[in-house]
Amino acid sequence: MSGGATMSGLDFTAAGAALKSSGRNLANFVGGLAILLAFWWLGAYLLASNPQTASFSTFGPIPTFQAFPELWANGKIQSAVMTSGYRLGLGLLIAIAIGIPVGILVGRSKRFRELSNSPFQFLRMISPLSWTPVALFVFATWNQSIIFLIAVASVWPVIYATSAGLAKVDPAWFKVARNLGATPWQMLTKIIMPAITFDVLTGIRLALGVAWVVIIPAEFLGVTTGLGYTIQDARETLSYNNLTAMVLTIGIMGYILDSLCVFLIKRYSWQRGAG
């Protein structure tokens, strides 16, 4: 009886602590956004109170929130999000498909690591957007060029996170696996990949951040779709409330994608305290 009472007491304490932690997280989330909103409102108020900048007052929160229903009703938000999401997804997928094997090669082969170090560091430091003329030269459409730019920008975090993850792997895991009769393919799929999941997902999270930064300016050029283009279009038509609404959409989308990465890191990582 007393044991049961103690257990339920413990459960109650644990549930209480979890509730308290969730409450604190929610308060931080709402409080942080409220501060941001206050600064935004203050900026708009200062713009509106100066006759020279009063025409920019639609940058403020209220005109921006008012612009959302119309942008949603005429499908601009959905269309821009879908198009940019497709480019981002494909570019990122290419970066992952190249980055993970190359990262494993860098992590596993000393010879490859030494040989690739200089060219990789050199290429990594080239601003992704400076590849634009080359991309236009090589690819037939702007769409393909943008996907290429995203892949070029986001491949490096995946490569380096994968190789760093591999460097931390306990070498005895390989020895044990060999001892138990693992083939090279089993070593890759059953030992290496699960062992480096946390680092690969962290690399993908970083890559997503880079890709998200690159896609907007890349869409300023040439294309007539996507979030970057919609912002550019709003600027040219002086629809500042639409512009800010699209910027807000970018922020919300980025936040959702990053949260998804954090969720995946927590879900698929074996490391305690991951994420």
Place this chain on the structure above:
Amino acid sequence: MSIRGVNIHIDQLKHRYSAKSPLTFDGVSLQSPPGEVLAIIGRSGCGKSTLLHILAGLLQASGGTVRLDEEVVQKPSPHWVMMFQAPHLYPWMKVAQNVGTGLRFAGWKEARIRERVEEAIRLVDLEAHADNNVQDLSGGQQQRVALARSLVMEPELLLLDEPFSALDAFTRSALQRDVRSIAKRLGFNVVIVTHDIDEAVIMADRAVIMAGSPGRIMTELEVDLPDPRERHDPAVQAMRTRLMDAFQDAAQGKSGPKGNEAAQEAIAANEPQAAGQHG
């Protein structure tokens, strides 16, 4: 589980890590009959761990051969499995998944794996923890999982590289007794490398002492004690003293490199029976 032992033949084995490095050990010849628990004792650096890695096929010898029955050891195999100082479990797998790793590598069907894994987990007394995350287990429990992971392969030879040295005294003692008892019950060979004389007395049927640089087998001693072996037993204490004396003599160079005639006789006596089992 149907496990059998093997005749171990080590013939004039030597090893150096690179062409420029000195010999780690030289001229090591050793035989062990099926089902024997053999302890290799020596100070750090005498090459005993290297010898064990060669026995496991994880390292190639610079010269000489290792045969298990008629099979020359050149690469790792689930028939000769090694357990290391640390358990090196895969933390993304639960206990039962860790134990079944080797069977999965061998392409077994899940139903058969489950059956065999349950048996191995029962053997090491971890039934209550089969679905636990290995990171939630104590050091001793983790080493038991590593033992089950080795036993599930039904090895003919279990190689132990100071596997209990990181554990507390009580856990170490329990595991030493359990490994010996399981090995004797199932009949597989064990080669244990240790610098702990007590461990050799509690676990081994025979102890060989390696010393020198390059390392050589200096002497050997039959550990002819009944089971179960208790540390406070006067016979165990006496054997410990004998082994300690032999160890010190070897370290001081009072005993020269030796063959192991007793083991050869044991193998000769076992050979027809072993051949019958394998045939």
